[in-house]
Amino acid sequence: MTDGGAERAGEVEPSLPGAELVGVRAAVIGTGLIGGSVLLRLRDAGFDVTGWDPDPTTRGYAAASGVTCAESLDEAVAGRQVVFLCGPLPTLPETLLRVAGLVGERCVLTDVGSTKGELAAFAEAHGLTDRFVPGHPMAGTDRAGLTSADPALFDGAAWVLCPAGGAGTAAFRWLADLVIRVFRAHVVPMSPTEHDAVVALSSHVPHLLARALAGAVHRAELRDAVLGLAAGSFRDGTRVAATPSERTVNMLLGNRARVLEELARVGGVLDELAAALGAADRTALVELHEEGRAARTGLFERQLTRERREFAVVGEQAEELAWLLGLGSAGGHLTECRVVDGRVAYAGERPA
Structure with a gap:
């Protein structure tokens, strides 16, 4: 256990883009309401972020709004360290496979789809669980499109991330840290089925x-x-x-x-x-x-109690995965995820 009070030491697993988030290169594929909101928040946070949308009119609106928007998906993801897949649900498997083939193996991939089981199974079948973290921000409005996007949409919202364990644990830790610190969301770790x-x-x-x-x-x-x-x-x-x-x-x-x-x-x-x-x-x-x-x-x-846990960065992650999934299924969420000196320290809240 730790009180989590130490400053970030800058040590991360070698498979991750970097300890600090400054300078991380990101891409957002699909810039509707959710994707557009992700794009705007990353831009406002100072990220080197590029968007892409299959609709030329949407790309034009993004460019006119001062948001970097590539003319092709290939161009958008080139050299990126994290890619958010935000297109319609039926398109996500094909897009995931295409993007995975275009980016480096150290690039973290995630999505924002409202169902997780089918896409998670697809990723597993194609050997992508080491770098793909299924995600679902529980935020939105009854509007649609980039014109309705809001960079503050995710403030205080639950954002489900599905840890796969094993080789995918490093990607989950890094992405959880990003979602908590940049989007100011509550990360809820859950299995895709749950x-x-x-x-x-x-x-x-x-x-x-x-x-x-x-x-x-x-x-x-x-x-x-x-x-x-x-x-x-x-x-x-x-x-x-x-x-x-x-x-x-x-x-x-x-x-x-x-x-x-x-x-x-x-x-x-x-x-x-x-x-x-x-x-x-x-x-x-x-x-x-x-x-x-x-x-x-x-x-x-709901009355919430704070909880802290610490695990070794390398080695068997079964206990870490069990704690994460237990926190989510109990109605809790993460408020911090830090990797320091070979340890990963989590802070979270769960119903009393």
């Missing part, structure tokens, strides 16, 4: 529920009257229904089995509510509403 299970209920099913409610209103005979009286509960409950449809459909199809499983779970609760309402069972209705109220209240009233 990530997809969790976001199915926390993110993907809410998109379906929002669209169901908004769709029911759209079909209602008194549609305009409903919209005229729509208050905060309707606006909050349907906010993500305004998300670009293609983006949402990619997300749902990429996690289809888990979304269907969790949708059935939510449907079961709705059935209980409907049955209690149909029977005019006040007691059951109150109990069911209190159950939901407790979960909502817990979203803002």
Whole structure:
């Protein structure tokens, strides 16, 4: 254990770009809302960063905004030390393979896709787990495109990173440090499988529920009257229904089995509510509403305790990986990751 108070000593694993982040050369492939926000934050942090987008209009807008944007993917990733893959979910496997073939073996690769299982398995099948770290920043808006990008989008947000263990541990440590210090996000270490299970209920099913409610209103005979009286509960409950449809459909199809499983779970609760309402069972209705109220209240009233762990940089990493994954599955996150004098020191927070 350590109190983590020592300054960074500058020692890193030889496979990493460097101890300090100043001067790191980065690329962002795909500059929509999330990719554009990554690009702007890296630029504002003083990184040598280049973006690329398949859309010429987007590239032109980036250039007009003073952001370096290459004319080709090959040009964008040349000589880079870290590459963020931010294109649509269905394009990520092909893009990962292409970029991996263009950059050096010491370049850290990551993505921002909203599902992790399929891409992580693809990376493993192609021998890329030593330098590819699956990622998912839990941030966004109902807008799209570089024109909506915000360099502060990730401040305080959860950013899932999936440590593979073994040879990929060094890349995870370095990227976790970057995400924490540059993006000021909370790194949540999770396995790809557990990530997809969790976001199915926390993110993907809410998109379906929002669209169901908004769709029911759209079909209602008194549609305009409903919209005229729509208050905060309707606006909050349907906010993500305004998300670009293609983006949402990619997300749902990429996690289809888990979304269907969790949708059935939510449907079961709705059935209980409907049955209690149909029977005019006040007691059951109150109990069911209190159950939901407790979960909502817990979203803002979680008590967190600080935790520190230290591990050897080289050697067996099973204990380190187990601690990281345990922290994420417990609802915790990392607030620091430092490699000093042959040791990696983590600081984190987990629910009390």
